[in-house]
Amino acid sequence: MNLILTVGAGTGDNPTVDSALWWAIETNKPEKLFLVHSAAEGSLRNAQALGGMAGEIGMETELHPLNDPDNLMECVETIKRLAEKAPQVTKINGFSGTKTMSAAAEIAAIEAECKELQFTTGDREKGTVKSGTARLETTNPGKVF
Numbered sequence: 001m002n003l004i005l006t007v008g009a010g011t012g013d014n015p016t017v018d019s020a021l022w023w024a025i026e027t028n029k030p031e032k033l034f035l036v037h038s039a040a041e042g043s044l045r046n047a048q049a050l051g052g053m054a055g056e057i058g059m060e061t062e063l064h065p066l067n068d069p070d071n072l073m074e075c076v077e078t079i080k081r082l083a084e085k086a087p088q089v090t091k092i093n094g095f096s097g098t099k100t101m102s103a104a105a106e107i108a109a110i111e112a113e114c115k116e117l118q119f120t121t122g123d124r125e126k127g128t129v130k131s132g133t134a135r136l137e138t139t140n141p142g143k144v145f
Contacts, residue, residue: 001115002090002121003030003142004082004096006105007050010128020129021050021074024093024120025059027136033061036080038097039067046096069097075104077110095120107143117141 007133010018025033033054037047044065051061064082068074083090092114094105102119109117117140122133 001028001030002032002034002082003028004034004036004079004090004092004105004108005050006079006094007035007037007043007047007099007102008097009038009068009144010046010096018046018096018128019131020120020122020134021046021096022053023134024095024118024136025050025054028091028093030091030111031060032121033075034064035061036064036066036075036079036082036101038066038101040069043069043097057063066101070100072100072104072107075101079104079108080112083114087112090114091116091118093118095136106141110144112141115142117144123138 033045037043047063051063054061092105094102094111116138118136118138120134121137122129
């Protein structure tokens with residue numbers, strides 16, 4: 001299974017990798033992980049950290065930077081291009097990043113007819129999901145319309 005995960009910079013109060021992002025990776029246990037992130041320092045740092053953690057457990061990982069994480073078409077095209085490699089085994093999680101990145105994850109999942117669209121949710125504190133409260137909300141993109 002492939003997982004495409006959007007990665008943001010996080011909140012200013014929390015300079016470490018969001019535990020809910022790593023939880024989503026561990027829960028899905030993808031064979032291949034695609035991290036879509038902005039070029040902003042925090043987003044790049046988080047994507048590199050997650051990629052390193054995934055690599056340590058033998059997970060194949062690719063980082064895909066966005067020039068403009070608020071450009072809907074760029075975000076959709078990037079995520080859709082990755083999803084179309086193997087849509088029947090691809091899950092997309094648009095939990096982190098800009099609102100535009102999350103919307104693009106939804107659109108790309110529908111257009112590429114992916115296996116699953118998911119969002120990580122849970123109790124929030126200062127803009128991040130509190131450790132131990134994360135859960136996945138999943139949808140079959142083919143049933144949206």
